Ligand SMILES: NC(=O)C1=CN([C@@H]2O[C@H](COP(=O)(O)OP(=O)(O)OC[C@H]3O[C@@H](n4cnc5c(N)ncnc54)[C@H](OP(=O)(O)O)[C@@H]3O)[C@@H](O)[C@H]2O)C=CC1
């Protein structure tokens with residue numbers, strides 16, 4: 001029997017950083033990687049942390065290096081790789097040994113794996129880890145899901161390695177089954193939306209105003225000192241300021257404008273449809289990544305119709321800042337509403353204020369606003385974030401800037417899909433009398449689907465379509 005307190009499989013970007021973080025917090029950890037030279041190099045280069053790390057060559061070696069009852073973290077790509085590791089580990093582990101999938105997983109896969117584990121009497125956790133490489137190394141935000149008892153078994157380690165917001169660890173148990181991975185997916189949906197809105201503001205500055213990269217970097221740096229203070233705004237300034245070592249040009253000017261995606265934003269958009277949860281800003285951001293990827297089609301469009309505006313009179317910096325504030329409140333509102341819907345649908349009792357708290361440090365969407373969001377969600381449970389006392393005023397103050405920014409861009413033929421979705425969301429969500437009366441009339445006309453009348457609750461009515 002071994003002595004390491006925990007094991008980790010997958011020494012890629014996240015796994016390696018997480019293993020060092022765990023070792024640094026004083027836990028002995030056994031590590032293993034498919035390519036075993038990576039494992040050996042990793043441990044050899046671990047400096048002071050080397051005594052806490054045990055390199056193992058394969059899963060059998062990893063299991064033998066661990067104290068019982070064992071706990072093994074998987075930090076490998078989502079999908080079949082996770083299933084394969086679970087199957088191979090279960091074959092050589094004891095029934096009460098714990099497997100923790102800490103990668104990004106589709107929460108439906110996590111539910112399936114958690115149910116299979118429960119049926120076989122094995123503990124299982126699916127946890128969302130956010131913060132990229134730096135977060136994993138120095139303190140990520142951790143969204144736990146699965147067996148409560150299993151969480152309690154390892155929470156001292158997960159809490160020790162997590163980021164801290166004013167001393168409070170950003171590691172929280174969200175609920176059973178796939179709850180942790182669901183919360184992480186929504187986190188990533190918000191991440192997509194926030195990134196896309198920032199990219200749209202960058203596009204207005206670069207193309208509409210003709211600002212150079214240095215000016216853009218300075219502006220984002222300034223915005224990061226105000227209400228928009230956040231990790232994403234902070235790194236946007238750094239990305240805009242970066243120089244390409246190869247050519248000496250601004251780095252952004254040599255990066256292909258097609259965005260990658262590993263699928264977490266798409267999972268969120270798909271799941272929002274299953275839940276009938278309105279998340280148009282997140283959906284617009286996912287669609288924008290898809291549109292970015294069809295570069296040849298965009299080229300064909302430009303050749304046929306001509307490019308958009310070129311230079312135009314972009315609203316001032318304060319207006320753009322307000323546009324981002326309004327957009328941010330809209331996408332977080334949508335994310336929390338989606339979490340509330342899922343909580344009900346899956347009977348999870350998701351702790352919404354705690355989710356806002358766990359996102360305050362360590363994760364990619366950490367931002368100054370989250371503290372107030374946590375308070376607003378706690379003060380008025382069940383109230384939409386944008387209607388809460390502390391955010392309604394900000395919405396009123398910032399939405400005119402969003403409207404001005406979007407209408408100027410659209411009038412000039414400049415694309416702002418996520419910002420436009422945000423202003424439309426606001427206008428829709430403040431319209432008591434919408435236009436779905438027409439939809440209902442049409443549905444009844446062609447399909448005899450029936451409609452509710454304003455003057456007669458409860459019964460199905462039909463229009464005078466049939467002679
Ligand atoms: N990068 C990020 O910012 C974040 C990533 N995540 C999630 O963390 C997980 C790991 O991501 P990341 O560290 O970035 O990925 P990397 O690509 O950097 O590393 C992947 C790791 O998985 C191993 N691996 C890949 N395929 C297999 C396989 N078929 N069988 C066994 N091992 C395999 C690799 O081993 P080998 O060296 O042999 O190739 C490597 O150790 C993913 O689920 C990702 O979505 C979560 C939050 C943030």
Ligand SMILES: O=C(CO)[C@H](O)[C@H](O)COP(=O)(O)O
Nearest residue numbers: 130131260261262263264364
């Ligand atoms: O989870 C993450 C950050 O929170 C990962 O970096 C993830 O890969 C980001 O998603 P995508 O690759 O789709 O941009």
